[in-house]
Amino acid sequence: MPSSNRRFRPVLTIAGACAIVVNGVAPAPATASAAATANTADQRLQALYNAEWEWRQAEMARVRDANGRWNSNADRLPRVDAQAQAARLAYWTRALATLDGIPADKLSADEKINAAVFRQAITTLADNVRFKTYEAPFNADTFFWSGLSPRSGGFANAAEYRAYINRMRDIPRYFDEQTVNMRAGLKRGYTVPRIAVVGRDKTIEPFTVPGAGNPFLDPFNAMPPSIPTAEQAQLKAEAASVVDSVVVPAYKKLLTFIRSEYLTKARTTLAAETLPEGKAFYQAQIKGFTTLDLTAEQIHAIGLKEVARITAEMEKVKAETGFTGTMPEFLKFLRTDPQFYPRTPYELLAFSAYVAKRVDGKLAETIGFLPRRRFTILPVPPALAPIYTGGRGGLESCLMNTYDLPSRPLYTLTALTLHECNPGHSFQAAVAQEAKGRPDFRRQTSFSGYGEGWALYMEWLGTKMGVYDTPYENFGRLSYEIWRASRLAIDTGIHHYGWTRDQAQQYLRDHTALSEHEIETEIDRYIAWPGQALAYKLGEMLIRRKRAEAEARLGAAFDQRHFHDVILSLGSVPLPVLEARLDGFIADGGKGIDQGND
Template sequence: MSVAHPRRHTSCVLALSLSIAIGAALPSIAWAQPQGQEQQLAPPANAAEAALRTLYDTEWEWRQKEFAREKIDGRWQAAARFPSVTPQAWARRADYWAQVLTQLDAIAPGQLSREEKINAAVFRTTVEGLHNGAVWKTYEAPFNSDTFFWAGLNPRQPYQDEADWRRFIGRLDDIPRYFSEQIVNMDTGLSRGWSIPRSSVEGRDKTIEPYTRTDAENPYLAMFDRIPRSIPEPALSQLREQGRKAVLENVVPAYSGLLTFMREQYLVRARTTTGASDLPNGRAFYKTQIREFVTRDMTPRQVHDIGLAEVKRIHAEMQQVMAASGFGGTFPEFLEFLRTDPRFYAKTPQELLSYTAWIAKKVDGELKHVVGTLPRYRFTILPVPDELAPIYTSGRGGLDSCLFNTYDLPSRPLYNLPALVVHECVPGHSFQAALALEAPTRPDFRQQTYFSGYGEGWGLYTEWLGTLMGVYETPYDDFGRLTFEMWRAARLVIDTGLHEYGWSRQQAIDYLAANTALAHHDIVTEVDRYIAWPGQATAYYLGYKTIRDLRSEAERELGPTFDQRPFHDTILNLGSVPLPVLESEVRAFIAERKAGQATVAAP
């Protein structure tokens, strides 16, 4: 994740001043601590805490350097090279992480403070996942159906500093070596039957084509034409000349070689099966993936059964919303109506992007009723790059930007956008990432740790939260939200069906089409992603269900004194944590609130 330094905005200071001046007229709002002004961590209380802190600080710094990042102006950024991905490098990393886990086992948890116990749990889960991937040699299949090692290397927006451009050129010069190591790994994986299924690879070679061009259609060359004029001459001209040289002499030949390998080797030799169970020792591998993404021990059967039950429950609610819309036909006819009626589709990419921006701004006006702490860091809204759009998801959020897919507009229904915006942008992923970045008194590794169960669970929870924020203005919007909820519940059934119970690709496509109003293009794209990324799809709904269950528990225990703002702050202020940690911390929050009630009520 690219992390930029949050800047203090005058508007934020003005808003805070106004809230103080008006007093009770506005809910109390706090602003997250800007990076660089955070409080210092308290000194370790004992030898166990000192050992733990030394361990996670040392591993974090080692990990950054190992993966080609360097500390610049107090934050870790991409260096002028790519990391080594050779089998030897991964074996070295596996050995190192095994040693780290052994050292962590030697630290007595009973001697750790509450905060350090959280640090230890986050650290252990992270390192276990890293070690697991290295041992299973997942680097031999270093991409999936929509996320590739050859894409995303170009910045989403032009760099503003000369030094950033020079490091970028250094990385471009290193692409031939980096791609060569990836190709060796993929060839080894193919030889032992460890590959992305062919059905999830077909057509992905087209995403490489733009980078083989030698004209302005090459995204790298186009980026060097966007160097900002704020960089003075002669540096600006030098950067453009050096960048073009790196692209034409190193990048284009490397991508051309990769394209040849993908078409002549990978597509020909990739496995024709779809399930993780068909990989070497695949069922054991799949169980580790569920553990990694959900951050708790669950069997495929448990996940599958929860999915079936939730699909049934959501379907009943969808029927109610369909009736509220006034539609008089059957459920399949309603889905067909939603997929085909022109009123539900943007006519231009700008119309779709403008609508997403309006939704995001509308949500901004509700945040004071939802959370108590707001981040300073801002995100922007961008279209998915053209070279990725045909096989990319509808949207994806992050710290710097939210991407929305404007390719094939008849497959991008507007009634899905309210739920998509709150999930990906605010108060979902972009909002969540900014709070994690700006959180005070937290070790560096905690600021950039991400667990899918927590992060995607929060994203899906914010879709439901939109019902309390007035985001869904029509029954169609609400059906879009339920389609997204059904989509995630169906994932539990589909993911385990594919990877444990022998489902075919078409069986998964048919199941998702029968239960959601997703466009056919999105359904196929999503199923291919589940095939290529075992276990990841299970994180969303199980994380969401954890948060919904915790909210119900808080409402039940606290009664009329329940306030969703501190409840949400408790979740967000933790940063990304394993689900068992989330449960214990929210329950501690509930207990503390109840104790406070008892103290106030006492005579």
């Protein structure tokens, strides 16, 4: 069981202009007629988002598992051609029009949250199709070709293995549609920037190898004993044949296209605003990732201000280390002294695992609801590691990058583990899985500002939990914080103000202790993925600002466990919804979620 018997019940919410429902009870309808209207509004909204979600899963070739959760174990891959994209845009446009026709003031408290989430999610999906982002279907570290085979483990039964083989058979059609889309993008000047394509072609190479070394055959090394031996042999033989005759040729064809055509014709400009409808496109990306109505100019100014604030704090922590040189000299010392770098992959993974386990000992006094689900810490797969981020956390595992160990400082690993693993993304995903009463679409809808804001806030919270053992580790945390603040300036600098790649790299080099390898991979990521980097700091700033307000207003009544439970119980929502909920928490006297037993 979790550490308490609490079940999350969001009790404060917003409607339209963020009206607050106090003490978990919505005002009673004045008449039976009003009650019926409210119920009808709820039913109309539920019918809308449930129908859209079921339709979307079919569109994306997803099926339900035994636990009712949607996954990609269908016997086909999704259609991605222009005709399918246009049909989706038409559907989502109608869905938004239907949503507009549902009276928001008649919705119940929970459904007001669901409506806000649905509106932002569908608006973002529609905007992406409207701007034809599918014509550039990859970025600097996320590729449509690399997630088609499982990264670890096998499947549960023979039916899932057969579906997997059928998906392999569908790869040529899927790649052909992606290629047609990319050629259309090339024709109109909408591509991934060339600098973010260079070297990414290597991630295709492992899949062009015939025989047992192809990653698509890895799941057949972990077949469950419930599948009879003879059937296992038949499935393995069929898969090997499909890999050699279908998968390998499709990947070779794709590799040729990327190297001989896409790479040579991809744009050399960097700014999103230089793309077709560039200014409107970048503003839509900003809204989609941050869920806030901020302009590039406003975000850039916030970033510069935050960088100045954190720089001053870094100077204080530098002094605590006893280093007497300048900040540039200190950064060079951190980047070059062997004492700060792991000698083996095991040392890096062990350090991260120790941090995660130490955090476990602090959770009971930090967060009220603790999930049952556990995660593991694994190295980033070798095929992705050279161009991957330092780490990435999810429900099942937290990946730590052990490639190029001289670029993986240990002084930032505590903050990275707090962010990606515990109590950041992996912990947050486990809590979300156990949430009760949310519609299906909410359980698999996420917003970067909420999720990344929480994870970055966890890095700061580590100072309260006492897990930064040395001033160097605390400086590493600040380096990570200023890195996220720098993103506000860099992303808008590149995509709005026209910064060069060198200019962006130098800004990150001047203000953080990131290694040269990390600086290069991160800047290429921002170049290829406009707007995504903005969500982290803006979300964290909101949470820290609301915590400071709560501490000031509530005094001794403030309990951080309640504060954190309120955030996690809400689930992934647009930042304005989160802000309204935290305003309600303060107005409610810091009571947080319903603490009754089920």
